[in-house]
Amino acid sequence: MAGVSQSAVSRCFTPGASIAKETRDKVLQVAAALDYRPNVYARNLITGRTRIVGVVLAHLDNLFYPRFLQLLTERLQSMGMQVLLFVADGNRQVDLMAQLLNYRVDGIVLAATTLHSDLAKACNHAGIPVVLFNRVPSHALDRAFHSVQTDQSAGMAELTRLLIKRGHSRIAFLSGHLESSTNQARELGCRATLEKAGLPLFAFGVGNYDEVQAASVVMGWFHDGNRLRQLADCPDAIVAADDRMAMAAMDMLRHKLGLRVPDQVSVVGFDDVPQASWPAYDLTTYAQPLPQMIEAVVRLLSAQLQARDANQDPSTEGQSVVLKGSLCLRGSVRARTGHDALPTRTRKGA
């Protein structure tokens, strides 16, 4: 070194340490000249903190998640934390888990929709703070976890009420993965609202958050294998569990079946991905409050980290943050009286 002791150098790089300005300046100057930088890993070894959070994602093709990842990464980076990325493509979650623990991340953000509960158990056991993103704590084990989500049920209810108000009575639900908690909440919101209005769920199909499957479900609703059904026998509005399926539905309706959206069929989605506002779709949807969600994730994570630093009781009950989103009223829903709208209660066989 150039002048002082090892610990003096250490103190220069530790924010709240007591060190003389002069010494500090000198050390920093020499450090710059030597291109010296403290070794994070040696520091980790002794402090036990890595300043790395593991972010587990599936469906990076889901349009909504890239934005999430970008914002979260920027936010964490600005706090001096790093993001170790894991893509959970369904398979080999055990390996993933092992890596997550190997790298001793300070915290985990789980945005994968489906996940072995073994993972949950292991994290709990290792005392790693976990925040679930848009995934409710379903297993008993998950309850120790914090979670952040949009009030998806309320969002879907709002969308469904809109459709009813606009005179729709043959409303279909295009479902995502049946086992995903996100999908369950969305479906519930739709069903409950219909029930309250005394309307049946006119049709139900599983698109598994996949464009191709979604399109073929819609096809099945409108086409009997040989030709288009009578419109009165088809849904007059489609509620899709996410924007991607909604857009696939619109494409199918317009470009394969030759129907007009919203004149003949209204379509709504969920998420408000960037593409939803593109003129080609102009999709009415429900926006997740991404910035607030990110804030909440970061806040929960920081709180747990601070608690751990202060050696506080780590096993506080999991806190669940539910945020309201907002309706994005666009052109994929018809105005009050569509030409297909019958007075009230048009039922399936009517």
Next chain:
Amino acid sequence: MAGVSQSAVSRCFTPGASIAKETRDKVLQVAAALDYRPNVYARNLITGRTRIVGVVLAHLDNLFYPRFLQLLTERLQSMGMQVLLFVADGNRQVDLMAQLLNYRVDGIVLAATTLHSDLAKACNHAGIPVVLFNRVPSHALDRAFHSVQTDQSAGMAELTRLLIKRGHSRIAFLSGHLESSTNQARELGCRATLEKAGLPLFAFGVGNYDEVQAASVVMGWFHDGNRLRQLADCPDAIVAADDRMAMAAMDMLRHKLGLRVPDQVSVVGFDDVPQASWPAYDLTTYAQPLPQMIEAVVRLLSAQLQARDANQDPSTEGQSVVLKGSLCLRGSVRARTGHDALPTRTRKGA
């Protein structure tokens, strides 16, 4: 511990170490029971390898990059390497750099389109292998870097030739960031092909890879502030530097200007993002060979890591891999004789 010495345990977790099968089995069993796992950071401290690669991205909203990130992450993860994610949102590249070096990543993949050359210098200095993704080594310093890219110039040439063959003569180029090497190559491919065919570049505008800007450029080409220009005074084909701008152009043409694509104007893009094949756009574009690109990135990275492990000369000349993509012929380009096609050479004032 339970039975043996520290070094014996270490050997159990080191692939090529000499250890008796019996000892090994016993240790592993006890380790499993105790939930023991070797501390990666302590290992890093001594081996100098972190098995972490830093991936630097900008524009995660670019539709093409999420796929890239997902595939790369999965690929690296399957090799037991981790991805530390950095989002370079233009600003604060210096901090980012510092973190990259702090975390002593084994390698860096740079997919940000614009980047301070200071970063390049620092990496070189620190001896960290760098692979540039879709970014040519422009600065002198970059030449030590390896790079992987699509032959963008050839791709654009192919698209442009297609337009010419289909009878277009008033071809406009909708540019991305002028300083991005990606954009420069794409523009060059278009211009060179036009020149070879004896056609002028009919119009040129800068959309900066942004939907709004792209749309307003297109608007300017077709609208003089009060009303639509004569079509003969407007481009009959638009070559956009990426799919996103191409789609924005289509939306503007169809939904704001009331023009028909491809009947009145043809549009082509570049990248073949998932949305390009959606029926609403059905965009003719040029697909980047993503899987091969990922392979090449991984191969270059591994080669450098192995070389470093073997203490070989680290400063090999940077290798540049250029891969051919493939034309995706879809419906956004008109067939041979559009109704707007004049015999040959329709010039601006014609």
Next chain:
DNA sequence: CTGAAAGCGCTAACAA
């Protein structure tokens, strides 16, 4: 094939 000992680069407690 195994154990003992040294040390990777740092921080934390203590003493000066």
Next chain:
DNA sequence: TTGTTAGCGCTTTCAG
């Protein structure tokens, strides 16, 4: 405010 000392958990010679 500073230096000294110990040790974080591992890998790696070097002996046995």
